[in-house]
Amino acid sequence: MPVPHDASHTSAETLALLLRGVRKTFADVVAVERLDLEVARAECFGLLGPNGAGKTTTIEICEGLTAPDEGTVKLLGLNWHSHAAELRQRIGVQLQETQFPDKLSVEEVLRLFRSFFRRGITVDESIRTAQLEEKRAARVGTLSGGQKQRLAMACALVGAPELLFLDEPTTGLDPQARRHLWDLVDQLKQAGRTIILTTHYMEEAERLCDRVAIMDHGRVLALGTPQQLIASIGGEHIVEFAFTARVNESSAADIALFTAIPGVQSHRTVAGLHQLSVRELHTAVPCIFAELDRQGLHLSEFRTHSATLEDVFVGLTGRNLRDE
Amino acid sequence: MNKLQFSSLYQLSIMRFRLTLREPEAIFWVFIFPILLAVGLGIAFRNRPADVLQVAATTPQLTRALATDKGLDASTMDEPTGSRALANGSILLLAIQQPDGVAYQFDDTNPDARTAHLLADRALQTAAGRSNPLPATDRLVHQPGSRYIDFVVPGLLGMNLMGSAIWGIGFSIVEARQKKLLKRLVASPMRRWQFLAAYLISRLTMLVLEVVAFLGFARLIFAVPIHGSLWQLALLCILASLSFSALGLLVSSRARTMEAASGLMNLVMLPMWILSGVFFSASRFPAVIQPIVRALPLTAAIDALRGNMLQGIGLQHMLAPIAVLLAWLAVPFAVSVRIFRWR
Numbered sequence: 225m226p227v228p229h230d231a232s233h234t235s236a237e238t239l240a241l242l243l244r245g246v247r248k249t250f251a252d253v254v255a256v257e258r259l260d261l262e263v264a265r266a267e268c269f270g271l272l273g274p275n276g277a278g279k280t281t282t283i284e285i286c287e288g289l290t291a292p293d294e295g296t297v298k299l300l301g302l303n304w305h306s307h308a309a310e311l312r313q314r315i316g317v318q319l320q321e322t323q324f325p326d327k328l329s330v331e332e333v334l335r336l337f338r339s340f341f342r343r344g345i346t347v348d349e350s351i352r353t354a355q356l357e358e359k360r361a362a363r364v365g366t367l368s369g370g371q372k373q374r375l376a377m378a379c380a381l382v383g384a385p386e387l388l389f390l391d392e393p394t395t396g397l398d399p400q401a402r403r404h405l406w407d408l409v410d411q412l413k414q415a416g417r418t419i420i421l422t423t424h425y426m427e428e429a430e431r432l433c434d435r436v437a438i439m440d441h442g443r444v445l446a447l448g449t450p451q452q453l454i455a456s457i458g459g460e461h462i463v464e465f466a467f468t469a470r471v472n473e474s475s476a477a478d479i480a481l482f483t484a485i486p487g488v489q490s491h492r493t494v495a496g497l498h499q500l501s502v503r504e505l506h507t508a509v510p511c512i513f514a515e516l517d518r519q520g521l522h523l524s525e526f527r528t529h530s531a532t533l534e535d536v537f538v539g540l541t542g543r544n545l546r547d548e
Numbered sequence: 549m550n551k552l553q554f555s556s557l558y559q560l561s562i563m564r565f566r567l568t569l570r571e572p573e574a575i576f577w578v579f580i581f582p583i584l585l586a587v588g589l590g591i592a593f594r595n596r597p598a599d600v601l602q603v604a605a606t607t608p609q610l611t612r613a614l615a616t617d618k619g620l621d622a623s624t625m626d627e628p629t630g631s632r633a634l635a636n637g638s639i640l641l642l643a644i645q646q647p648d649g650v651a652y653q654f655d656d657t658n659p660d661a662r663t664a665h666l667l668a669d670r671a672l673q674t675a676a677g678r679s680n681p682l683p684a685t686d687r688l689v690h691q692p693g694s695r696y697i698d699f700v701v702p703g704l705l706g707m708n709l710m711g712s713a714i715w716g717i718g719f720s721i722v723e724a725r726q727k728k729l730l731k732r733l734v735a736s737p738m739r740r741w742q743f744l745a746a747y748l749i750s751r752l753t754m755l756v757l758e759v760v761a762f763l764g765f766a767r768l769i770f771a772v773p774i775h776g777s778l779w780q781l782a783l784l785c786i787l788a789s790l791s792f793s794a795l796g797l798l799v800s801s802r803a804r805t806m807e808a809a810s811g812l813m814n815l816v817m818l819p820m821w822i823l824s825g826v827f828f829s830a831s832r833f834p835a836v837i838q839p840i841v842r843a844l845p846l847t848a849a850i851d852a853l854r855g856n857m858l859q860g861i862g863l864q865h866m867l868a869p870i871a872v873l874l875a876w877l878a879v880p881f882a883v884s885v886r887i888f889r890w891r
Contacts, residue, residue: 287735289891312737319735323727327570328563336563339556340738383737 239298240265240387240418241286246295248281255281257442259295263420263435265386268413270433271422272533274543278442279422280320283391286420287317299387313342316385318376320392326365330356330375333364334382341383354378354408370401377408388412390421394428406431426533438537445540453536458489459501462535463512463528466497467521478519485511494538501531501539556738560746567720568754574716578758582708583765589704589827590697590770601664604630605643610650613675614643617667640664643672698773701766702853703826705759709785710820710846712758713792714799714813717747721800722809731891740890748793755789775860783863784856788849791876795845798880801888820846848872 241263248256256278263269271279284290285297288304288311297303302311324333334347345353351360354374359367367375373393380388393409394402402425409432412419423429429436430450438446438453446453454460482500483491487508489501502508505528516523538544552558568574600621605611607624614622625633630642634653641654641664650672654661724730733743759782766772774781799816803809823837824830824846833841841847848869855861855869863870 289731289735309737312735317732317735319728319732321728322732323729325563325567325724325727325729327567332563332566335553336556336559337736339554339559340736342737379732379736 238265238301239263240267240300241269241420242296242298243282243286244296246282246285246292246297248285248290248292250281254442256285256292259442259444261437261444261447263418265418266416268409268419268421268432268434270429270436271420271439272424272426272429272433272436272537273422273439274424274537277424277439279424279439280391281442282439283389283420283422287315287389288312313383314386316380316383316388318380318388318390318393320395322376324364324372324375324379326363328364329361330364330367330378331360333375334378337379338382344383345381347382350378350382353381353411355404368401370397370404373397373401373405374408377405381412386418388417388419390419392422392424394423394425402428426537430533436533438533438540440537440541446536450533453533454531457501457531457536457539459487459503460531461502461505461508461528462531463500463502463505463509464497464525465512465516465523465527466525467516467523481515481519482512485515488512490539492539492542494542494544497525499535499538501535502528557742557745557749560738560742561749564720564746564750565753568716568750577715578708578712578754579761582704582758582762586697586701586704586762586766586770589700601641601660601667602639603641603643603664603668604633604639605645606630607645610643610645610672614668614671616675617671619667620664620671641668643668697766697770698858699829699854700827701763701770701772702857703850705762705785706788706824706846706850706853707821707826708758708762709755709788709849710792710817712754713751713789714796714817716751716754717793717796718800718809718813719806721747721797722803722806725800725803725889725891726805728891734890744797747797748790751789751793752786755785759785772857774857776856776862780863781853781856784849784852787870787873787877788845788852791845791849791873791880794877794879794881794884797888798884801884804889820844823847825850842868843872845873845876848876 239262241261243259243261246256246259247254259282261269261282271282273279281290285292286299288297288308291304299311300314304311328336330351331347334350338344338347338350351357354377356371356374356378359371364372364375377390377393380390390409394405397405406428409419409421413432419432421432433450435447435449436453437444446456448456479491479498482488482498485508487503489503492499500508500512509528534544601619602623603614603620604623604625605614606627611622611624614620623639625642627642627644630639630644631653633639634642634655640658640661641652644651644653652665652668654665656662656665721730724733734740763772763774767774795816796813799812800809803812823833823841824844825841826846830841830847830850831838852866852869852873855866
């Protein structure tokens, strides 16, 4: 799928979503600050960030549920001000914590939502897509978390939306239910649907999204494909280690000597752990060991992993995604 | 699949029915509870063939004289025993033989004791030879329409209309808001007026079942009369239910939690349970607060229902309560549509 790395040349009419200078404050808290985003059609776009980063405010501004204080919001070339009724027909929405009435069955809930849309798929199709065939007649109250989430997804799909918004679709699900939902999103992507989702799971953003915006404190810190973002931290691998200084020697470790090792791109300390981003493990690691030895440092922890969006976030903010 | 299945108003209304009928507690409060209450009150306040009052006297002669009145059940006991019996309520009055006549010992704040006093004095004075200067005869009336159960059934009906409208609408709206269902519905192309209209449709349908079940029961078991026209009674029930629904909508238009909503509902309904004359006439309250009592929607509803059922008054003669109900329909509805919190 062609991924528009720079969508600014594309006209607003062909974009699925366009945000320009969007700002929103609640009381004196700035939830979203000067946000510019563009999402092309058939793209799966992710807003990644920790809780409180402004993801939900952003997606609810896009969904027309929250009015921005400033800025332009356009969906499918239309705005909420003059085309709300049409936009409601053309988008599908899954909110973060909708609880459908426990005493209704899956099929009854879907019939209700289907009745709101002029066009769309049949209730049967939506049940099949969400793989809820066996639960068709079951009451909502008896569904598992993953099944409830798939029902919410089915409700977002009954209107055959051109643009689908998913707010933290897998939060609170067990790993199996999460993978199940990812498969569902994969199918929708293959069907060419435009999807905008928020998540605070970096592996979810990496697996599902064509492009990702990393958000923190209401701002977009970085924007690009997962590969671009990971490449931006300079190395494909992360070496993490911790050490204790040799007894009776007060001299601090000289970190500059580590960053001078060929192939080491950057260094940072997170929660007492030293992290080096490294281009090639097999050349850098022996040098790191040699340097530790030369400085007389006792290694207490050592591990490596391929760089992820988590490392990008840590690099940008100095915090972990899931630090609350 | 027929066309109705695609109508969102139909789907929203049918959802309300399903949610109501699948809630056993709701069925109990709406259908069973008022009937149980009517049965209980009917038994407690049933009209005994003759309301016999328990009295006692200190001498057998006095007792015999008292027993000549059919309204009194007299027995003989000495003074200390009689005082104890008075204190525990097993007798209402004790007639004590005095050297120069008789003394009555009773509690004059108890209406039954006052009646017993009048009857006992009449019986003893007659036995002592008093004759009535003015000949008088009694014509007794024992017909449905003037009993306590006849009085209380329209009151219970009004209370039930209020409870089912305010609870039924209030709780489910606040629950939908608390569970973010309202927000999800607003994020869909649902038309908002249809969401509220579905409540009215289901409320009015349930109303038919409730009223027919309750009045049918009162009519069959207690022979409670309906002197007024049935279609006017139906109109009154609909109007009252719509007014209470508007009040329920207002109560639930901002509340975010069930606890807040429940407090608000009690705050709204409690004064009416007390002041609106469900169990006794609202005119017993002091004149100072009568304007407030009359302005309450439940007072207006109960007045109108009693007027229709017990006195057979036509709608054209109950414009005051109808105006009160219309005002309670229009103002809360207009306000709640303005301030309603959809998310």
